[in-house]
Each structure stands twice: as structure tokens, then as C-alpha cells.
């Protein structure tokens with residue numbers, strides 16, 4: 233239960249003065265639904281104003297506060313152009329006040345012949361002086377414009393002044409909280425208390441110390457949660473699974489392990505031989521051969537008499553893993569089964585029975601394999617593939633439910649910059665596959681304007697008439713799955729007209745699992761020449777004969793996503809090509825992304841750049857789920873502060889593992905403040 237002291241900050245925004253249904257709707261657009269959201273909606277800068285008696289050329293380009301007398305109004309004849317109000321200063325200079333809309337309101341607040349305090353940016357327009365959309369106050373009435381005003385991110389209909397008032401109201405409700413930061417650290421860094429720091433940064437957006445303290449709070453909560461997770465996993469004794477090598481020896485592989493594969497398999501087997509659970513993150517770029525590593529880990533579990541489960545993020549991927557594993561394992565007597573949302577009735581029953589009586593060795597599936605009432609006889613190892621949809625919250629949830637934790641191996645193809653590894657996977661040990669299987673030729677990437685779509689289609693035609701296969705990816709359209717599917721459908725129709733109905737397949741997120749699989753199967757077998765798809769093929773799909781990837785609307789994808797997509801080709805020994813088709817208008821970020829894709833195939837480099845271009849929240853697609861994204865901390869903060877926060881949190885847990893003392897209690901409040909409620913459940917009692 234959240235401590236009472238936090239109730240005022242977790243109250244709905246409606247408790248703030250002046251927030252009715254109207255304002256609350258506007259706030260919702262900014263994702264501000266609770267007082268805490270308003271508290272952490274920080275100003276991005278401040279405008280400085282100069283108070284002067286009269287206008288002068290030296291003031292052009294500055295924000296000024298002036299007392300003026302309006303003397304004439306000119307409205308545009310059509311009613312659509314701007315309204316101008318001419319006003320004079322005490323020295324007789326004329327300044328025109330321009331309003332592009334809302335002249336009704338402006339007119340009322342600027343009565344002719346009366347003095348008004350005007351503030352805004354003084355600009356030259358030809359030989360006139362003007363202020364566009366000035367703020368107006370009546371002398372002696374209401375608050376005068378401030379010399380310095382913090383500037384907030386806004387939405388239409390919400391003024392900056394209003395936002396400032398809301399922040400002030402939220403601060404008024406914020407309690408003083410006990411300090412969770414270690415005293416000597418706070419002293420060394422000259423950090424003020426939490427509430428003081430918040431108040432300070434709303435007043436002085438540039439205040440570096442206040443900002444850094446607030447960033448540290450988030451990072452500390454994150455590190456503490458991860459350590460609690462690690463601790464709770466380690467606390468559970470588990471069965472060591474050293475393996476015997478018996479099954480592995482029977483395995484017939486068409487190739488040798490790469491050095492990197494051999495090394496990480498060694499690390500994993502080493503962990504599994506221990507009696508505390510393995511918690512290991514396996515990083516390896518797309519195509520680096522993680523599946524085989526997972527297979528060797530699972531075999532060790534089975535040799536030791538346990539079962540293994542492999543969790544995939546999508547049904548397509550689950551089926552593909554199932555097929556691969558079955559092919560390799562059937563002959564050596566290892567029994568593999570699949571369970572997804574699709575298995576129902578009899579087949580499902582028989583899988584459940586096989587798991588319970590131990591006749592199934594490996595279960596492959598989607599989240600169904602952990603969430604539902606699936607009882608294993610002896611689950612020893614859980615492998616989670618493509619974990620970027622398996623974030624800290626899900627891991628906390630799994631840990632808070634599990635009675636005995638199996639060994640856990642999490643695999644990701646999203647190259648994660650070092651700075652993020654600590655905040656996203658701080659509780660895990662990390663293995664990296666930093667070497668590709670031999671014989672791969674790097675994918676050649678080209679960026680092409682959409683005006684040349686016709687040439688691209690011709691190119692696809694030549695490619696498939698030479699026996700090649702190709703992917704054609706269509707982007708998200710306005711984030712709606714439906715229009716998404718429609719765009720892909722449209723493209724498939726065009727290609728079918730051109731190349732024949734039977735050569736072109738289509739998959740999108742709207743299709744039912746079996747239909748999707750049927751199409752994928754026909755593509756994998758070579759029956760279909762082109763697979764038109766939405767991003768459902770982003771993760772994991774493996775058809776080595778497909779050596780051409782076309783991505784439409786490439787500027788709309790993130791770098792990590794483009795890298796994943798491109799990783800679908802270049803899997804065989806033949807030369808592969810990736811054509812990134814871009815729209816006619818490009819933002820600077822879009823241009824930079826595409827240029828980088830053309831320049832490098834190095835996933836880690838792409839990830840670092842992605843982080844730089846977009847910030848940490850988006851890189852792993854976590855912004856949507858909102859979980860690991862920090863509100864204040866930047867990647868630079870994380871780099872500088874995460875190691876400190878980690879050792880600070882570790883020290884605290886070493887001294888007070890139950891978080892029962894005064895600082896421990898404060899740290900609990902910090903966890904709740906940053907909504908790590910599940911982590912609190914993992915604190916050791918007594």
C-alpha cells in the first residue's frame with residue numbers, strides 16, 4: 233500500500249484550484265492526469281523580460297514590458313487577416329500590437345486611450361515596430377508580467393501563465409518527504425531536499441543542481457528496484473542444472489559454433505550449474521545466432537532432468553522456433569511442444585498434460601506459457617526471446633508471482649547502449665555475441681525517394697524473375713492497425729497486378745494467427761516470391777533465400793526498427809540489398825537516421841545514435857508502455873549517475889535489507905513515488 237504521505241501527489245488533477253472538466257481535458261492531452269504529473273511537467277526554459285519606459289532600437293528582438301496607450305484599431309477587411317492595434321509609448325513612438333486570431337478578446341482588453349501594461353517581443357517590420365500576440369495587463373490590477381517566466385510545454389488552449397499557476401498549486405500540495413539520498417552524497421553535490429528542488433526548478437528552470445537531484449531520484453528508484461529484483465531471484469535456491477553433454481553430443485549441426493557462441497554458451501552453462509538462479513541477458517545482433525545458444529542452454533536443462541520453456545513475443549516467431557527446434561531435436565528424442573493463444577480444446581489439454589507429467593521437455597510459446605495456469609512438472613530454465621517487450625515491470629511482476637525461480641535467460645537483438653544496460657537490466661549479468669557467423673556479406677543499403685517507386689518495382693521484378701525473393705514492408709499509417717493493414721493491402725494489390733496473383737503474399741497484424749502462418753509458410757518454402765507485410769515481420773523471422781528488403785516510408789520508422797527489418801535479409805551467403813524508400817519531406821532527424829542506415833550495419837553504433845537522436849524512452853519502444861522512460865534524467869545523467877545510484881542502493885540494502893530504518897523507510901517512499909510498487913513487494917521481511 234502506498235504510504236499516506238504520498239496521497240496528495242497521487243490525487244487527480246481535479247483537486248487543483250482552477251481545474252474543471254475543461255482544463256482537465258487539456259491537461260490530459262499532455263498526459264497530466266495526477267498532481268504528480270503536473271509536478272514533473274517541468275519548464276524547458278525561461279523568458280527574460282526587460283522593463284523599460286519606452287521603446288528603442290536597442291530593444292529590438294528582446295522581450296519587453298512597456299506601458300502603452302492604444303489609440304487606433306485596424307481590422308483586416310476580409311476578417312481573416314490579423315488585427316492591428318496601434319499604441320504609443322510616453323516618448324511618442326508607435327508600436328503595433330498584432331493579433332492573428334481572437335480579436336474580440338484583444339479588443340476588449342485594449343480600450344482606446346487607456347494605459348495598459350504590454351509585454352512581448354519587440355520586433356521591426358519594415359520601418360514599423362511591432363509586438364505579436366502581446367500579453368496585456370491593467371496597471372494596478374492583477375499580477376504584472378514577471379521579469380522572468382518559466383516556459384512550459386503546452387497544448388492549444390492552455391496558456392503558459394495558466395500552466396505556471398497549476399505548477400504552483402501542485403507544489404503547494406507536495407509534502408516534504410524524508411530524505412532517501414545518502415547524506416554525504418547530498419552534501420557533496422549540494423543537493424536540496426526533494427520538494428525544495430522541485431520548487432526551485434519550476435522557478436529557475438536552469439538550476440543544474442535541482443535538476444540533477446531530481447534525475448538522481450529516478451535513477452535511484454530504478455536501481456533500487458533492480459537490486460531488489462536481483463536479490464529476490466538470488467534468494468530463491470534453485471536446482472543446479474550442470475548438464476551431462478549427452479544430448480549435445482548427439483546433436484548434428486550443419487556448422488561450427490562461432491567463437492562468440494562458444495564463449496556465451498560457456499557463461500550460461502556456468503550459471504546454470506549453480507544453485508542460485510541464473511539471471512542473464514544475452515545480447516547479440518540480428519542474425520548472430522542466438523537461437524542455437526538458447527538450444528544448447530535448454531539441452532543442458534533437459535540432460536539434468538528438468539524442463540525448459542522458450543517465450544517468444546509473437547505467434548509467428550513462436551511457430552518458427554517450434555519448427556526449428558523440432559527439426560533438430562526430434563531425432564535425438566527431445567520432445568518439443570507449442571502453446572499459444574491458438575491452441576485450444578484437445579490439443580491444448582494434451583500439451584498441459586504433457587507438461588504436468590514431464591513427457592514434454594521443451595515448451596515454446598507466447599506469453600500464454602507463463603500467464604495462464606500452466607503447471608510444469610519441473611521447469612528448470614526459462615528463455616525469453618526478443619525481450620524488448622519484456623520490460624522491468626513485467627520482470628518485477630513475474631518475480632513477485634514466482635514461488636521458485638527457474639534459471640532465466642533473456643535474449644535481445646536490440647543492441648543496447650551501455651548506459652541503458654544498467655538502467656534497463658541492472659539486475660542481470662550480461663553476455664554478448666560480438667561476432668557474426670562466417671560467410672555473411674554485409675547488406676547494401678540504398679535510400680530512394682518515393683517518386684522513384686516505379687523503378688523500385690521494376691527492380692523487384694528483375695530480382696524475382698532471377699529466382700530471388702523479397703520482403704516489402706509498409707509503415708504504420710496514423711498508428712491505426714486498420715489503415716496499416718489497408719496500406720499493405722493496397723501495395724499487395726498493385727504488385728499482384730504487376731507480377732501475378734500467386735507470387736505475392738500479404739501479412740499484417742489484423743490477420744488471424746493460422747492465416748498469417750500459412751502465408752509465412754508459403755514464403756519460407758519459396759512458393760511466394762514477395763511478402764508484403766506490416767512490421768509484424770520485424771522480429772526474428774528467418775528466410776535466408778530472401779535477399780531483398782524494401783521498406784516504404786522508411787523515415788517513419790525508428791533506427792532500431794529499421795535495423796531489425798534490415799536484419800531479415802543478409803542471412804544467407806548471397807549478396808543482399810535493402811531499399812529504404814523515403815517520403816518527399818524529411819525532418820532533420822529523419823534524414824540523419826537514413827544516412828546512418830546507409831553508412832553502417834553495426835547495430836551497436838546504430839543504437840548509440842538512436843539514443844542520441846531520440847532520447848532513451850523511445851529506443852526500445854518503451855515510451856508507449858511508459859515504463860523505463862525517465863521524466864527528468866537524460867542519457868548523460870544516466871551515464872554519470874547510474875553507477876553512483878547502484879552502489880548507493882547496494883550499500884543501503886547491505887546495511888538494512890528490510891528497508892526498515894529511517895533511510896530505508898524513505899527509500900520505500902521513493903519507490904512508490906516512481907511507481908515501483910511491485911519492487912516494494914520484493915523487500916525482504918524481517
Ligand code: ADP
Pocket residue numbers: 487488489490493516517518519520521522523524645669670772774776803
Ligand atoms: P538471431 O540471433 O537473430 O536469433 P538466428 O539464431 O536466427 O539469429 O540465426 C541466424 C541464422 O544463422 C540462422 O539461419 C542460423 O541457422 C544461422 N547460424 C547460427 N549459428 C551459426 C554458425 N555458427 N554458423 C553458421 N550459421 C549459423
Ligand code: MG
Pocket residue numbers: 522523617772
Ligand atoms: Mg532470433
